[in-house]
Amino acid sequence: MSTLVFLEHHGNELLKPSLGVLSKAASLGDEDVAGVVIGSDVRALADEAGKFGAARVHVADDPRLEAPLAQPRVDVLAQLVRDNGYDTVLFANSVLAADVAAGLAARLDAGLNWDLTDVVRDDGRLVGKRPALQDSIYVDVGWTSEPRLALFRQGSFDPTATGGSAEVEDVNVQLEEFSTSARMVEQAHEESEGPSIEDAEVVVAGGRGLGGPENFTLVEQLAKALGGAVGATRAVVDAGWYPYSTQVGQTGKTVAPKLYIACGISGAIQHKVGMQASGVIVAINKDPNAPIFEFSDLGVVGDVHEVVPKLTELVNQRKGS
Amino acid sequence: MKIAVCVKHVPEGVKRIDASSKRLDRSGEGALNAFDANAVEEALRLKEAAGGGEVVLVSLGPAKAQDALRKALAMGADRAVLISDDAVAGSDLVATSYALAKALERENADLVLFGQQAGDSDGAVLWAAVADRLRRPMVSQAAELTHGDGKLTVKRQTEFGYDVIETPLPAVVAVSDAINEPRYPSLKGIMGAKSKPQETLSLADLAVEADRVGTDGSRTEVYALNAPPSRGESRKIDDDGNAAQQIVDFLAEKRLV
Ligand SMILES: Cc1cc2nc3c(=O)[nH]c(=O)nc-3n(C[C@H](O)[C@H](O)[C@H](O)COP(=O)(O)OP(=O)(O)OC[C@H]3O[C@@H](n4cnc5c(N)ncnc54)[C@H](O)[C@@H]3O)c2cc1C
Numbered sequence: 001m002s003t004l005v006f007l008e009h010h011g012n013e014l015l016k017p018s019l020g021v022l023s024k025a026a027s028l029g030d031e032d033v034a035g036v037v038i039g040s041d042v043r044a045l046a047d048e049a050g051k052f053g054a055a056r057v058h059v060a061d062d063p064r065l066e067a068p069l070a071q072p073r074v075d076v077l078a079q080l081v082r083d084n085g086y087d088t089v090l091f092a093n094s095v096l097a098a099d100v101a102a103g104l105a106a107r108l109d110a111g112l113n114w115d116l117t118d119v120v121r122d123d124g125r126l127v128g129k130r131p132a133l134q135d136s137i138y139v140d141v142g143w144t145s146e147p148r149l150a151l152f153r154q155g156s157f158d159p160t161a162t163g164g165s166a167e168v169e170d171v172n173v174q175l176e177e178f179s180t181s182a183r184m185v186e187q188a189h190e191e192s193e194g195p196s197i198e199d200a201e202v203v204v205a206g207g208r209g210l211g212g213p214e215n216f217t218l219v220e221q222l223a224k225a226l227g228g229a230v231g232a233t234r235a236v237v238d239a240g241w242y243p244y245s246t247q248v249g250q251t252g253k254t255v256a257p258k259l260y261i262a263c264g265i266s267g268a269i270q271h272k273v274g275m276q277a278s279g280v281i282v283a284i285n286k287d288p289n290a291p292i293f294e295f296s297d298l299g300v301v302g303d304v305h306e307v308v309p310k311l312t313e314l315v316n317q318r319k320g321s
Numbered sequence: 322m323k324i325a326v327c328v329k330h331v332p333e334g335v336k337r338i339d340a341s342s343k344r345l346d347r348s349g350e351g352a353l354n355a356f357d358a359n360a361v362e363e364a365l366r367l368k369e370a371a372g373g374g375e376v377v378l379v380s381l382g383p384a385k386a387q388d389a390l391r392k393a394l395a396m397g398a399d400r401a402v403l404i405s406d407d408a409v410a411g412s413d414l415v416a417t418s419y420a421l422a423k424a425l426e427r428e429n430a431d432l433v434l435f436g437q438q439a440g441d442s443d444g445a446v447l448w449a450a451v452a453d454r455l456r457r458p459m460v461s462q463a464a465e466l467t468h469g470d471g472k473l474t475v476k477r478q479t480e481f482g483y484d485v486i487e488t489p490l491p492a493v494v495a496v497s498d499a500i501n502e503p504r505y506p507s508l509k510g511i512m513g514a515k516s517k518p519q520e521t522l523s524l525a526d527l528a529v530e531a532d533r534v535g536t537d538g539s540r541t542e543v544y545a546l547n548a549p550p551s552r553g554e555s556r557k558i559d560d561d562g563n564a565a566q567q568i569v570d571f572l573a574e575k576r577l578v
Pocket residue numbers: 206207208209210211232233234235236247248249250251252253263264265266267268269270271274284285286287290302303304305437438498
């Protein structure tokens with residue numbers, strides 16, 4: 001098996017979910033695990049990838065690749081697969097990676113399995129693990145083509161630094177005309193304040209059950225008492241109660257803190273995929289049938305306005321004593 | 322402006338996977354994929370703003386998918402094209418994108434719109450495959466769309482903030498469900514939909530080779546269906562005024578406070 005991993009970056013950093021996929025690929029025991037970094041001024045990122053198990057890193061460095069648009073990246077990957085015969089191409093899911101993977105599937109007539117949480121080798125055959133129908137069923141999936149393409153849920157694998165170094169190879173970039181006709185005219189980055197929710201060991205998240213934006217202070221105070229960061233659901237972000245940079249879930253951040261406390265959150269699948277890898281999940285919801293209880297370690301059927309302030313007080317008391 | 326909207330008929334209610342075929346059970350009632358109503362709405366708004374044009378629905382699915390298409394016609398779309406053929410069942414991304422691209426080539430629209438995702442496959446990927454086959458520029462996750470001077474300007478949300486992307490036409494755009502509030506079909510719309518053209522195409526009509534669709538044309542397969550892994554021991558308590566203390570005890574036990 002020869003595997004290529006799409007390494008996504010933002011600013012000057014390779015994204016953790018891609019590095020996690022790279023570590024996973026390396027752990028499957030292939031001699032030939034390569035990564036590819038695509039962008040402008042990205043050569044320095046290639047060395048970093050060597051530490052996470054890539055034997056080889058292809059670098060497509062070109063000003064036309066600066067904006068994170070999918071189609072020119074499909075051109076680069078298709079060329080790499082054709083020239084090097086990779087039989088497997090792996091991606092960590094993101095807005096960008098999903099579009100790249102699907103474009104590549106069409107270009108190469110190659111099977112794509114998405115939303116995978118794991119991949120194993122079974123009798124020499126690669127088998128993907130894919131939760132389906134709101135995670136009510138886990139499906140074993142495979143490929144009948146080469147290359148095999150897979151998109152993994154963010155947070156499926158932790159990056160493990162093994163300290164190796166990679167051989168870096170430049171790609172001679174050739175782009176299709178249609179791939180380069182869309183143009184990024186503006187990119188606005190929202191940076192969050194305080195501890196980033198992706199790195200925090202504790203995340204206290206609030207949902208529509210808080211009843212209004214003013215009640216986010218309950219969540220903030222509990223987060224402060226526990227030394228954690230504040231998260232939010234898309235419902236409250238859409239309602240303008242809390243900034244988008246704190247949104248956890250499919251279209252927001254993926255977090256995996258040691259402790260996740262969900263306050264007034266129903267636990268929709270799109271929220272769940274962003275926090276299910278948390279170590280311990282505590283949920284407070286007044287509806288005993290809320291889906292969040294199906295994946296909480298401790299579920300409390302109760303009113304957030306009652307439970308959360310008391311909890312904050314008790315945590316502060318413990319710290320004080 | 323001519324706009325093609327790709328819409329899907331999805332099973333209604335609780336979905337299940339058939340244990341023997343390992344495919345989604347599509348035998349029951351179905352409906353228009355809710356996310357696709359946003360794409361239809363956006364197409365209608367663009368047509369209205371342009372002061373004319375045509376909105377064509379393009380779908381691949383079982384014959385009864387025509388009922389779902391009628392709902393989108395009632396919203397205001399002009400006509401519908403359904404690719405329906407026994408040989409298509411079981412098509413994955415590679416096969417579906419191939420057949421849809423064939424139908425879309427025939428329509429040759431200025432703009433092809435997609436919804437956010439199909440409620441059954443949760444893929445949110447089809448547009449990228451179709452755009453590659455059509456060799457057209459593509460923008461996904463559109464939360465705002467404006468048309469002028471032969472080009473589209475798209476605002477979209479990503480993990481990091483907002484992008485603004487400009488693309489010339491013809492193009493492929495997938496809209497997010499945050500883009501608009503789909504209109505409800507009016508009584509007049511519902512009555513009028515019954516007389517709008519609804520074409521059903523076979524593979525032969527589109528010159529699609531049978532081995533490019535269905536199981537033969539697909540490049541993925543399902544080996545087995547398993548129960549979800551359990552999260553281990555989980556506790557649930559009712560708040561009798563003492564829940565906060567119980568949470569703290571639980572956290573202390575896990576060494577989290
Ligand atoms: C394509 C797509 C992408 C999405 N991406 C995301 C995403 O990235 N992140 C995300 O979070 N969502 C996402 N969503 C939305 C998701 O489906 C849910 O709508 C959202 O997560 C619900 O947020 P919520 O739990 O705050 O609100 P609700 O679903 O309204 O739940 C509120 C909960 O609070 C409880 N409650 C009410 N009052 C109280 C009280 N006083 N005390 C205790 N509990 C109370 C209720 O019982 C209810 O369970 C996405 C949806 C789509 C379609």
